[in-house]
Amino acid sequence: MAETAIEPPALRPLPLLEGKQDDGTLNKSLNAYVWQPPQRGWLTLLLIGLAGTGMLFAAITITIAKGIGTWGNNIPVAWAFGIINFVWWIGIGHAGTLISAILLLFQQKWRTSINRFAEAMTLFAVMQAALFPVLHTGRPWFAVYWLFPYPSTNSIWPQFKSPLMWDVFAVSTYFITSLLFWYLGLIPDLASLRDSSTSRRARVAYGIFALGWRGSARHWHHYKIAYLLLAGLATPLVLSVHTIVSWDFALSILPGWHTTIFPPYFVAGAVFSGFAMVLTLIIPARRFMGLKHVVTARHLESMAKVMLTTGLVVDYGYLMEHFIAWYSGNPYEMHVFFFTRPRGPYAWAYYLQMFCNVVVPQMFWTKWARRNIGALWVGAVLINVGMWFERFNIIVTSLHQDFIPSNWAMYYPTWVDLTLLTGTICFFGTLFLLFLKFLPAVAVSEVKELNHELHTSHPGMSELEGARP
């Protein structure tokens, strides 16, 4: 205690939970948004989201009815928006698993207020991601025969030596695991919504999904272990998913794709963009939903630090790609990294990527940028944009000038491509808005436990614990 007394205030960690809280006040403030009538802002955003979702389904209908000729894909750029958007959305999802599982294993207390939010983001992002490869097959109704080992009358099986097949298994396992992990975490909170409901309708609705949870010690006993084991399994899983996504590229021989740095570089990029998306969403949400006391400046600052760290790993990936291209002496590799990307027709996309992913995150070295809400939000949005363009450069720029100059062609997206991209953003937003309104956006039970821990542990202990970044 004496030590903390002489500690300069600048070194004192920001609080994880602001103000004096107990179970009752947390219950009330964290569930308040569910019980209050919908705000005008929420309704407006929902309408925009629904309109965009309508556009998405229109674009999907056109794609299916007329075929993927309505997309801008061509030869040599056979993989374009479909795969860019797929990788972008999957990457965004990874921050959710990182926060909910990896930070749980590392006992980082700041994960508790944001894990539910980030897990929901994961689920909805993976849903958007899964749309693209399925549509890209051209005949999605056949996709189930091609992708899953289903005993069809063709009596032929999927080719398991292809990384694309590994991807199917990785992404579907990832979606199922994220969904079950999220739901297991939700059960106690659904029970608390059931028990704090004032109308019979709400009580029955939340009651059904709470499955009759009564918080029995005999259940918690198994629950704690089940939750920890799911986190333990989700941790290698999330690393495997983006590793496998990167193999979709790295196992081909195309210059710009065929490199061993891809798995770690893709995983870091995924976490980088995912944290940027969490910040993009949570900064407005904490303000309009009255969650500033549980999602404090401390949480935002920690997320900024993770972005900076993973951003540096991504930058190292960029550096290595260029170095190996030069060091290999391979003319095709050098052409991609030293001509096509920096001086080719898509050079603007390359410099945009470098600005957003290399220059912008460097501002998070300063405490000012990490604690300034505006700077943080703008930085996060730019990183989202930058990470989209990174995938654009990897895919389109590498493909459009391949081995034979007579084969070269430019790629331009069509309006269907652009509608699919914006449509998934709207669909994602719609699902997210519904989640914020109908489910507790913060893991109420876990925050109560954290609050209890912070207050009852050894005096000074919570201060020390809190000092860990």
Added chain:
Amino acid sequence: MKRFVLGEFTEPAACVEAARKLREGGVPGLDAYSPYPLHGIDEALALPRSKVPLVAITGGVLGALGGYTLQWWMNAVDWPINVGNRPPHGFWTNIPITFESGVLISVLSIFFSSIFYFFNLPRPYHPVFESERFRTASLDACWISAETGDEQEVPELERKFREAGARKVHTVVESA
């Protein structure tokens, strides 16, 4: 007909202490309820080790074996496809899906065994819900319950609960 004596406690630590005392005092069919897991309640109620890890490892091993066998049988036995003269049975190329299926089956076994077997849910009705006050168990209070089939025992149990420091004591009867 089963009867449940319920006691409400405000402080988590007091609740754990009361559970220990009641168990040591020979009260049968004890359980505790709280909005989040209570520290030390497992020891207080002398709960046996959870079997969830056993389920997880069994599911994981079976899933991985199944995933490997699936790929081997489909690509090397049932319908071998010659791609660039690579061997039909590729050990290393089977590893990613083996890992994924191990994780998948392990996750499914953990989740479904927890819900249906360890928690014995879904169970929308439970006698403890007969008490309207019991709502606080998921909000801001801890409860302890003792289960008995004998009506004569109830007053004695209620007295023990009060002695252990319960703020409120209710007895509920399982509805027919």
